[in-house]
Each structure stands twice: as C-alpha cells, then as structure tokens.
Amino acid sequence: MSILKVSIRQIKAARALLNWSQEQLAVAAGISIPTVKRLEAQDGQLGGREGTATKILNSMRAAGVEFIDENGGGPGVRLRKPIPEERKG
Numbered sequence: 001m002s003i004l005k006v007s008i009r010q011i012k013a014a015r016a017l018l019n020w021s022q023e024q025l026a027v028a029a030g031i032s033i034p035t036v037k038r039l040e041a042q043d044g045q046l047g048g049r050e051g052t053a054t055k056i057l058n059s060m061r062a063a064g065v066e067f068i069d070e071n072g073g074g075p076g077v078r079l080r081k082p083i084p085e086e087r088k089g
Contacts, residue, residue: 006046006057006067007075008039014065014077028059 015025022040026033031052039048039056046053057067068076 005069005075006053008042008044008046010067010075010077011046011056011060012040014060014067017065017077017079018060018063020063025056025059028063029055030059031055 015022018024020028022036023033026036029036029052035048035052036056039046039052046056061067064080066078066080068078
C-alpha cells in the first residue's frame with residue numbers, strides 16, 4: 001500500500017486499537033515524540049518524511065494493525081486475529 005493512502009485519522013485509530021500513547025508509538029517506531037505530535041496535529045494524509053512514515057506504518061503493522069484501503073465503505077484499520085499457538089512455526 002502506498003504511504004500516501006494512509007490518513008492521520010487511520011494512524012490515530014490504529015493507536016487507539018493498540019491502546020498506544022503518542023509516546024509508545026514514538027518508541028515503537030524509533031522516532032521522536034515531537035515528530036508524532038506534529039504529524040498527528042495535522043489532518044489528511046500521513047505526511048512528513050517518507051522514512052518516518054514507513055517507520056510508523058511498519059511498527060503498527062508489526063503490532064498487528066492492518067490498514068484498509070478505500071473500498072467503497074471508506075478507509076479504515078483493524079487488528080489481525082492472533083495466530084493460534086498450534087499454527088505458529
């Protein structure tokens with residue numbers, strides 16, 4: 001998925017699903033807290049440097065977030081179902 005298709009609202013919704021604060025997102029993504037605050041203060045598409053956006057998206061995906069493209073019902077986010085223990089590895 002293109003980084004430009006992910007909105008700030010999706011990032012905030014993903015944080016809420018994960019029960020992450022802005023500080024927790026910053027740590028997970030390896031970016032500064034002021035950067036997260038600055039990005040989330042905007043509306044529209046996730047902006048900033050491409051590397052920063054990639055770090056944010058990768059950290060959220062690693063935590064189980066799926067970003068849903070516009071599919072007639074609008075873009076969104078959801079958490080993946082955990083893989084049952086017997087199916088891992």
